[in-house]
Amino acid sequence: MAENTKPSDGEHCCAICGTKSDERVLLAAEQNGKPVWVCVHCLPALIHGGH
Numbered sequence: 001m002a003e004n005t006k007p008s009d010g011e012h013c014c015a016i017c018g019t020k021s022d023e024r025v026l027l028a029a030e031q032n033g034k035p036v037w038v039c040v041h042c043l044p045a046l047i048h049g050g051h
Helices: 043-048
Strands: 026-031 034-039
Touching: 034 043
Parallel strands: none
Antiparallel strands: 026 034
């Protein structure tokens, strides 16, 4: 996942596609001890892996 999960305006964004919370629902997670955000569109790929 990408490291840039918080744009400069302070709003969270999806670690995979960069979508902001005003565009799609984001879910909080943790990777390597750091908080990350994943949108509901990218969540299935995260769970099942990329095909």
